[in-house]
Amino acid sequence: MPTHDGLVDWDSPASWDAATAVETIARLAEQGKADVPVYSIGADRRVATRPFEVTGSPLFVAEGIFAAEIVEECRRRGLLAGAYALRRPRGTTFLRRLTRDLAEQRKAPKVLIRRGVALLRAEPAVLRRQTGLGAEAARAREILRRVAGMVAGHPHRSS
Known part of the structure; x- marks a missing residue:
């Protein structure tokens, strides 16, 4: 596993x-x-x-910080309906991440704050990387609108 400051770097x-x-x-x-x-x-x-089951669903959402890493391969294999990189204010992302990580006691609070600040600073580069890998930057409301449109336009799977 990759490390950063002596800890496993889950953001790599x-x-x-x-x-x-x-x-x-x-x-x-x-x-x-x-x-x-x-x-x-x-x-x-x-x-x-x-x-994990999605039986009967016309679409499913695979999300996460590394989703853009597989956009090209999923597109090549015909598995991709859309690829989006969530664009939101960096402060919002920082607070949500910190709240989640503290609630889940993922690491010591000092580590979470230090890592959160580093990620806050790196966020513009992360967004550029994700769009460079084929994801489209969009706000949450726009992504939800597009996904809803895809679902509405898809026949319901019964398998």
């Missing part, structure tokens, strides 16, 4: 298994179900898998 794409993510998305798209990993940020590792 190298901490993620992109090939397995694409295969899981393919299984979900084709079969409607797959086992997905469960990570423990506090323990710095994957701790289990759990079944």
